[in-house]
Amino acid sequence: MNERQFGARLTSDGTSFRLWAPAARRVDLLLDQPHPLRRGEDGWFSTDIPGVKAGARYKFRIDDDIDVPDPASAFQPDDVAGASEVIDHASYPWRATDWRGRPWQEAAVIETHVGSFTRQGTYRAMIGKLDHLVETGITALELMPLADFAGARNWGYDGVLWYAPDSAYGRPDDLKALIDEAHQRGLMVFLDVVYNHFGPEGNYLGRYAPSFFTEAQTPWGSAIDYRVREVRAFAIENALYWLDEYRFDGLRLDAVHAIPEQGEISMLHDLSVAVGKLAAETGRLIHLVLENDDNAASALDAGQDPPQGKYRAQWNDDYHHAWHVLLTGESHGYYRDYQRSPLADIARALASGFVYQGEASAHRKGQLRGEPSGKLAPTAFINFLQNHDQIGNRALGDRLESLADTKAVEAALAITLLAPMIPMLFMAEEWGSRTPFPFFCDFHGDLADAVRNGRHKEFAGAYAKYGDEVPDPLDPATLRSTILDWPSRNEPAGQKRLALVRQLLAVRRRKIVPRLAGAAFGDAHAADNGLLTAGWRMGDGATLRLSANLSASEIAHKSGETAGTPIWGGTPDETIPAWSVFWRLDTR
Known part of the structure; x- marks a missing residue:
């Protein structure tokens, strides 16, 4: 990408430096000594310095007043206020040279935070866990934002140097090694920006x-x-x-x-x-x-390949919110929009994507929200039961596993992982981890006080109820509390949940994925007794059918009500047990 306008660029005999600073009168490049930059058109300053190689560190001095890093810095070894480092991206010896990616319909995503994923909290340490992801049936590893942020601890959404992967997790080549190793195992890697x-x-x-x-x-x-x-x-x-x-x-x-x-x-x-x-x-x-x-359904088109203005898919918060209300009974905040009939909202999300497709939102004071989405492909939606926001924006950062009945969570997983939408798990959800994921950061002074006070204001009720149990986001111990409990994966409950998720993703890979191209939404119905039924027309002409009892009581069932060959859950008897899920494929 030698045509980039921003950032330092290695040349045949040195390095070219550029900075867009339209409000600056003078800009100097700080290396071993100051080098004045030439002012060009439209606020650009530039200079070429012979002999400057990869590894050189530099800053820009603005108007003899303030020294700043390159806003397009490729790496910040000493955090956001330190010098920027020239990086030779062409020097990394990629091994997965034949990798071209995977079709979107094959995606089964896991969202991760590098600093919490392993005890070491580094890119390199993540490599040792890639085989676990592959064995689970995951096909796409998603990393929370990496853009350089202030301090040593952050979710990543406070990034200020967008081009520099944060040094808390390793160097640029370490990140490339993680991606390279993932590709060699057939894993896609996505980045949150x-x-x-x-x-x-x-x-x-x-x-x-x-x-x-x-x-x-x-x-x-x-x-x-x-x-x-x-x-x-x-x-x-x-x-x-x-x-x-x-x-x-x-x-x-x-x-x-x-x-x-x-x-x-x-x-x-x-x-x-x-x-x-x-x-x-x-x-x-x-x-x-x-x-x-x-x-905005109009922004999406799962089949546009390559992209030509649209986006492959959207995280479907509606789907999550409806499930969360059904499983926990919570109705505060945005959950109030789903408390009237969460099961009906789940049915609508399964039948046509969004729950809110132009309806008024009580949480948003009557504002109309959304656009019709039923004509989109099911794969234009990423469905999940947990993600970093929905766990971390709780006062305690507690996971769904700590809030809902185990059988109910397993039923929700059996629907989420086999429905024709793209499924996503949050790290360690595959073994039912209860490791919390509270918000954490590493600010100081007035900013740290503002963050702490803001949390107290937002979660005043929780502080009154839980007191010192509410994690301090500025305390290093809060990040440590989020580090995944990998040994619990081998405990009986962890093994049982992991086996379930692996089985579900294996069925998805064999029975669902080959039929996803060209699949379309169908219909779904929710009964007052907790019975949920749904159907989708798959790309090969087959019909994928779902029947589920999403209640704590068994439901009477008439034999022969559901056509097709069972692919999960077997065949219901005269009664459908509580929290049970049945999937069938009808190829007639």
């Missing part, structure tokens, strides 16, 4: 490029102005950078509903087109996924 805001500490762009931002505010800071050409290019080049230099197989774009007005043609459209060109040029299968609270 944040283009709706910059983190609250270590972002200096406002000093020398204030046009990066608008006056609008997101829940996490100033909104980014993608109407500005250079700002749009910064995000799009970043997406291409991760996909090209690190060979990620796809990106999940965080909370795109928080990106304000982007111009006549949105940045999201242009990003998809640019990624599509990369996929076409390289012959790779690259997948783009959204998180979008607006439920």
Whole structure:
């Protein structure tokens, strides 16, 4: 990607440095000594320095006033305020040279946090767990954001240097080794990226490029102005950078509903087109996924390959919320929108994607939410029972396993992992781990106090109820509490759950995945007694049928009500036991 505008670039005899600083009068490059940069058109400063090789560290001095890292730094060995390091991306000896990715319908995703996944909390340490993922039936490893953040502990959504994988987890070549090893095992690797805001500490762009931002505010800071050409290019080049230099197989774009007005043609459209060109040029299968609270069905097209402005799929929060209410009875916050009839909402999500397809949301004070989604492919939706948000944004960071009946959770898994939507697990969910995942970060001073006070305000009731049991997000022990309990995988309960998940994903791989291309939504019905039935027309003409008792009581059943060959759960008797699930394929 030698055509990149941003960041240091190695040349035949040295390194080329560029910085977009439209509000700066003067910029100096700090190496062994200051080097003045030439000011060009549209606020660009640049210089070529012979003899500067990979490993060199540098900063930019703005107007003899402040020294800043490169906003497109490839690596920050000493955190966000330290010097940037020149990286030679071409020097990594890739081994999986024939890897071109996997079709989207084969995706079975697991979301992970590098710092919590292993005791060491590094890219290299994750490699030792890849075989477990493959044996489980996972086909896609998703990493929470890696963009360099302030401090040593963070979920990743406070990144300020988008091009630099955080040094807390290792060096760039360590990340490449993880991806390379995953590819050799047939695993896709996705990266979560944040283009709706910059983190609250270590972002200096406002000093020398204030046009990066608008006056609008997101829940996490100033909104980014993608109407500005250079700002749009910064995000799009970043997406291409991760996909090209690190060979990620796809990106999940965080909370795109928080990106304000982007111009006549949105940045999201242009990003998809640019990624599509990369996929076409390289012959790779690259997948783009959204998180979008607006439920904008018009942004999705699972079959557009390569991308040409649309996105492969969206995290389906509606599906999660309905299940959470059904399994736990909770109705606070956004769960209030699903408390009237969570089973009916699950049925709607199974039948046509979103629950909210233009209806008024009580949680949003009557605002209409969503667009009709039933004409999309089922694979345009990523369904899950847990993710980092839905666990970590709880006061205690407690998992579903600690809140709901085991049989009920297993029934929910049997539906989620075999339905024709793309399934996603949160790390260690495959063995029913109860390891919490509370929010954590590593800020200091006033910012740390603001975060701590904000949590107290948000979870005032929980603090009153649980007191000191509520984790302090600034305490290093909070991160340590999230590190996965791998030994529990071998305990009886862990072995039982892991066997179930492996069996379900094996059935999915054999019976569902080969029929997903061309599959379409069908219908689903929820009865007052807890009986859920659904059907989908698969790509080969077969009909996939679901019958489930999602209640704590058995239900009478008439023999012969369901046609097709059983693929999970066997054949119901005259009564369907509580929390039982039956899948059949009708190939007539």
